[in-house]
Amino acid sequence: MSGVRQSLVIVGAGPRGTGVLERIAANSPDGSGELALDVHLVDPFPPGGGRIWRQEQSPLLWMNSQAQDVTMFTDDTVQLDGPVLPGPALHEWAGIDGRVFADRRSQGDYLRWVYEKAVAGLPAGVVVHHHARRALRLSGSRGGRQQVWLEGRPRPLLADAVVLTQGHLDAELDDEQEELAAYAERHGLVHLPPDFTADSDLSALAPGQDVLVRGFGLAFVDLMVLLTEGRGGRYEGDRYLPSGREPVLHVGSRRGVPYRSKIGYDWDAAAGERPPLPRFLGPAQIDELLARDDGFDFHRDVWPLIDKELGFAHYHRLFTAHPERTRVAWDVFEAKYAAAAPLGAELRALVAAAVPDPADRLDLTALDHPLDGVRHASYEELQEGLRGHITADLERRHDPEHSPDLAVFLGLLSVYGQVVRLGDIGAWWHGFFSYLASGPPGPRLRQLLALSRAGVVRFVGADLRITAEDGVFRATAATVPGLRIDARALVEARLPQPTLARTRDRLLRELHDEGAASTPAGLLAVDPADGRILYRDGSAHPRRFALGPHTDARGAGAFTRPRTNSPSFRQNDATARAVLTLLRDLSCRATAA
DSSP: OOSOEEEEEEESSSSSHHHHHHHHHHHHHHEEEOOEEEEEOOOOOTTTTTTTSSSSSOOOOOOOOOGGBOOOOTTTTSSSSOOOOOOOOHHHHHTTTTTTTOOOHHHHHHHHHHHHHHHHHHHTTTEEEEEEEEEEEOOOOOTTTTTEOOOOOSSSSSEEEEOOOOOOOOOOOOOHHHHHHHHHHHHHHHEESOOOOOGSSOSSSSOOOOEEEEOOOOEEEEEHHHHGGGTTTEEEEEEEOOSSSSOOEEEESSSOOOOOOOOOHHHHOOOOOOOOSSSSHHHHHHHHHOOOOOOOOIIIIHHHHHHHHHHHHHHHHHHHHHHGSSOOOOHHHHHHHHOOOSSSSSHHHHHHHHHHGGGGSSSSHHOOOOOTOOOOSHHHHHHHHHHHHHHHHHHHHHHGGGHHHHHHHHHHHHHHHHHHGOOOOOOOOOHHHHHHHHHOHHHHHHHHHHHHHTTTTTEESSEEEEEEETEEEEEEOOOOEEEEEEEEEEEEOOOOOOOOBBBBBBBHHHHHHBBBBOOOOOOOOBBBTTTTEEBTSSSSEEOOOOOOOTTTTOSSSSSSSSTTHHHHHHHHHHHHHHHHHHHHHHHHHHHHO
């Protein structure tokens, strides 16, 4: 490149922005004089950890992955064009047991180190500047430099290229939440809308107060921790000793149960061969779906392939590791399984004949609807029933005799890495993936059981319905017919789901107003090849890129398990290389001129 200094602005300095910077460093040419570049990182939070992994949060909050399952570095499984630069996973860097669920501050320390390592790996001609401000607006013609306007700064940053990696976003309230908020204000109630739990002001929830909680995923787990241990309670073995400052949490959801426990053993403990994945949903099948002139439908065209892929992982493990629980040899079953249509009667009959115990058969529909048809005669009977469900899940997910569950988990990771190429396939798949593959650590569910026995957490059941009437919030659910719980506080224990039209990120909202394309679910549309932002006229912006959960190329996370060919790493690399190519081309034009 020429000696003319160029400028790259990355909006969002958390894990995704750090990952892009690491790939910029990995793909930059050697030699101090070939790249003259200012990189501007724009984020009000410190680089590396960003908002979610910042130091200023409760030390009681954990990561949701074991330390050995968290890395920011590529390895030889990642299918990318750039160089592989291995590095330590979290447990190796921190010198801790790989099975530990580290607190989020520790992960923030790791991410800060990754950021500093990436900066140190940049050529000498690259200078990184952090702007602890919010980006408000992005302007500029397609043929010229971009202007990134920052909060509290009169002049914009000039950029030859811009990468938007803001991560999870806040959202304006939707119509339902607006109505609930207005109702709460009129009647003097407490209403906490969807939010990042660590950022929520929970002080309005009084000791002993009945609180309705809608949502039973990871946001609920954080809420549970902050309102119990965070208020001075403690555990002695399987008992919870309240401080007296806790509210009473009445929790329910569509499923009515918490996410499935993290699996409490690894492949070495389970022994045996890993399922050879992908098998029925790999690159060829994704290419075929993308090539269809009439498009594809997720439930009609994609879900049957997912079901068959996960079933293959499950039965491969069952037949090869536990053949005594099957009636035929694996090669016989595999041939018939491969020939059978997904979700069909032939496949169901094959499984029923070859796998005698229904508990050894994979039924994804039953897993997704665990309380369908379950009815309890009383509220107290429901508490016992849910404690039994959670206990059974914990025992199964920590028992290598059920190692087909671990094979299905690996299958889910494989599937996620494939379907990310399909773009926006709706929220259902991401919720299902999280429910099975991204549930809480086992110790958190044991704490939940203790809180239930102590009466601090009360289960409401499935198909939870919240209404606002008679001056209170009212909960009903299908699991206990006739059950009604009234409370003066409601917490929506789930993350905001911002569309481009509703996000509180002003820059993204204005991009959408100016013509940036969105998917039916409201995600920012990007070119899957390199992350360039797409516009409603069908064009891709030559200088603007975006990565992360606010786009239709979202991966399972900005960091990932080692040796899983992470789609996030592939995306980071492709975007970094596209940015460097753009800068090189612009530099060559400037030199020629």
